[in-house]
Amino acid sequence: xxxxxRRLALEEEILRIIEEKLINxxxxxxxxxxxxxxxxxxxxxxxxxxxxxxxxxxxDDEFSELASAVLPIQRDHEQKVRDTVSEHAVQLIKSGKxxxxxxxxxxxxxxxxxx
Numbered sequence: 001x002x003x004x005x006r007r008l009a010l011e012e013e014i015l016r017i018i019e020e021k022l023i024n025x026x027x028x029x030x031x032x033x034x035x036x037x038x039x040x041x042x043x044x045x046x047x048x049x050x051x052x053x054x055x056x057x058x059x060d061d062e063f064s065e066l067a068s069a070v071l072p073i074q075r076d077h078e079q080k081v082r083d084t085v086s087e088h089a090v091q092l093i094k095s096g097k098x099x100x101x102x103x104x105x106x107x108x109x110x111x112x113x114x115x
Contacts, residue, residue, distance in 0.1 A: 013069040
């Protein structure tokens with residue numbers, strides 16, 4: 001999925017959350033407007049996939065209601081990072097660079113533990 005498609009999907013999910021909460025009475029209109037303003041200011045097109053991966057985790061900082069929209073994006077990004085690191089380590093191993101592969105994997109593991 002490209003950046004624009006991911007942005008649109010995220011906006012649609014946020015709108016679904018807002019609509020559901022307004023209908024069931026668990027969100028006030030002023031809060032919905034604040035979320036909408038924030039989304040418009042942060043998710044303005046065009047955005048690359050990397051920009052979305054950077055912006056998405058900040059969306060639920062102030063509006064915890066958006067966590068369910070943000071979590072799949074964070075998981076997707078983490079999986080892509082894991083896949084890239086794994087591919088790089090495999091190539092290093094195939095090249096006989098075992099120590100370097102070990103350092104790459106150790107570095108990736110230490111970064112993931114900090115998150």
